[in-house]
Amino acid sequence: MKGQQGSNRISSGAIAAVSAVVVAVGGGVAWFTSQSNNTPIPSNPSGRIEQPAQPSTRQPANEQTPNVYWLKPTDKNVTLVPQPVRVASIRANQPLEAAFQSLLAGPTEGTDSTTIPKGTKLLGLKAENDEVHVNLSEDFTSGGGSTSMMGRVGQVVYTATTLNPKAKVYIDVNGKPLDVLGGEGVELQQPLTRESFDKNYPL
Numbered sequence: 596m597k598g599q600q601g602s603n604r605i606s607s608g609a610i611a612a613v614s615a616v617v618v619a620v621g622g623g624v625a626w627f628t629s630q631s632n633n634t635p636i637p638s639n640p641s642g643r644i645e646q647p648a649q650p651s652t653r654q655p656a657n658e659q660t661p662n663v664y665w666l667k668p669t670d671k672n673v674t675l676v677p678q679p680v681r682v683a684s685i686r687a688n689q690p691l692e693a694a695f696q697s698l699l700a701g702p703t704e705g706t707d708s709t710t711i712p713k714g715t716k717l718l719g720l721k722a723e724n725d726e727v728h729v730n731l732s733e734d735f736t737s738g739g740g741s742t743s744m745m746g747r748v749g750q751v752v753y754t755a756t757t758l759n760p761k762a763k764v765y766i767d768v769n770g771k772p773l774d775v776l777g778g779e780g781v782e783l784q785q786p787l788t789r790e791s792f793d794k795n796y797p798l
Contacts, residue, residue: 661680663678666749676707692720695729698751748783751766
């Protein structure tokens with residue numbers, strides 16, 4: 596009887612030991628499985644190191660700031676004063692074209708003025724090889740005396756040479772060279788430069 600009870604105790608002990616081993620192994624497997632599930636999966640299977648995107652700081656191509664020139668009255672005469680126009684350009688002549696569009700639209704603030712007749716249109720513009728060719732509509736020649744004529748020519752010459760102050764300027768009206776301006780017959784010696792304008796056509 597005692598032997599049987601001992602045998603039962605052994606059997607019970609063996610079962611308990613085996614159960615403990617099973618629980619331990621099962622727990623280990625569960626722990627390993629849970630750790631495997633928590634392992635992050637790479638989002639970049641190729642293995643390449645991807646840099647974080649940086650904000651773009653690149654400036655627009657060929658961004659330039661040409662000046663438009665207005666007339667400002669002084670005590671005895673008038674003077675040409677610049678106003679910057681910021682242009683993000685793509686085409687080569689785009690900065691000057693934008694400057695002339697602003698010039699022909701007229702001043703918007705301050706005491707600056709213009710003698711370019713309202714309605715004058717830019718028919719064409721080309722700048723290359725230190726030369727600027729400006730083609731304006733016939734409205735450019737209408738109205739005003741010699742001072743008004745010289746003022747508008749100065750505005751065109753200085754605006755046309757804003758990106759290259761040494762450039763030579765050719766002014767056309769309806770595609771033809773402008774040799775005589777206005778009813779008073781002011782003769783223009785083309786090409787015009789800032790230097791020749793200041794010397795021959797003082798404001």
